[in-house]
Amino acid sequence: MEKLYVIKVGGNIIDDPLALSAFLKDFASVYEKKILVHGGGKLATKLADQLGVPQKLIEGRRITDAETLKLITMVYAGYINKNIVVQLQAHSCQAIGICGADGNLILAHKRNHPTIDYGYVGDIDRVSADRFIQLLTLGFIPVIAPLTHDGKGSLLNTNADTIAQEISKSMSASFDVTLIYSFEKSGVLTNADDDRTVIDNINPESYRELKEKKLIFAGMIPKLDNAFRALDHGVKQVIVGKAEHLRQLIVNAAGTKITNET
């Protein structure tokens, strides 16, 4: 099967123009079919502060009310997405910047939670793999902003890691999919403050052990759970690593490789 890279870029990279620019140059040079999913960065929060839009928290969870959704749509689907596209185009990469509402690519529903109303936050129901395949076949490189829709007229704020995972899963019937989570760290670390403590390989067994011994930073657990869900649904491998090492991550020469292999 043909290779496909689904690459998520997030963390501080989104807010660091030089790091983002270097990453995009490397992304453009990836020869195989590829999809880029980007995170939201900190600009939306900054803009909310400037405009006096209060950030609502319930039980410590961030809520996406209508005003916040508006800001997120401007920043994620507008500013960040188009700035990525225009840079990739300058490297002759045929980027097309879209979100889950475009072409009905990613259908979701408003999160249903027994005690917390998250507002306009989406949990994914379905990825239109056919539509992604059509775009890839035409030579377009999809650049996905972390928004989905409910099919009834509402955009929904959706976690970019989860979007990358769901796209990877849906494409695994047609491609040999590698999912890459890239950010400012060198991989999954045993000491979150020490970039030299990268764990080279994680499989389900070692993951259980690392969690028991509390050797994994709590913030990494959702990302790794996402990674294993992807592997359980046909994705070949998941690689976690530094955005500026993208060329090495692609060839398994850096970062943490996560597989179901024992």
Next chain:
Amino acid sequence: MEKLYVIKVGGNIIDDPLALSAFLKDFASVYEKKILVHGGGKLATKLADQLGVPQKLIEGRRITDAETLKLITMVYAGYINKNIVVQLQAHSCQAIGICGADGNLILAHKRNHPTIDYGYVGDIDRVSADRFIQLLTLGFIPVIAPLTHDGKGSLLNTNADTIAQEISKSMSASFDVTLIYSFEKSGVLTNADDDRTVIDNINPESYRELKEKKLIFAGMIPKLDNAFRALDHGVKQVIVGKAEHLRQLIVNAAGTKITNET
């Protein structure tokens, strides 16, 4: 040849949620192949005020500096574009919201003017008709935000009327193109304040006459010049009219029809 409607929606409609919503319902019901180009509305200016970004004018012309371009990208390609897409999707219209940078659809250059530096304002060099045709063939309905790019990494603020005209021209080799300019007025009026003074038909001869007698509101002249340029390059007809009359505009039962026919 197959019919294609290139429909521009602008003016106050963009800032009027109810009018926009009604227009989008009608747009979704247009059976033939179609492309939507939307204007920018007033939200970007409002946001600039709120954020204290000064609106620069030189010789009465609005300048797009880097900060303004950022706001415009957020509002046009983010908020407005995705709100249109998500509503069209709710009507089962396979909208895909993009701008001229996406897929390298519309290449432009920074405006070259002997005395005024307009900043990040683009004049169009080339529309990728092939890319539009590929998207239409797959059943996607392109929804275009008024931004282009220079191929060297800069987005450019570009007039939506001109974008609609250039797309129409580029598609006229492959389709029987009708270009529709829809906004809050009922058509080209002899009295800008009286919606009953619609001119039913304009051709080059009557246009010259209307201009000589100063029977056309100055603000309409660039739109009409755009219309005639489109007709001179293969576009079949241009219709100017009220967004809420879209269904009648499509069948030539409302608005002003502009043709080269004498």
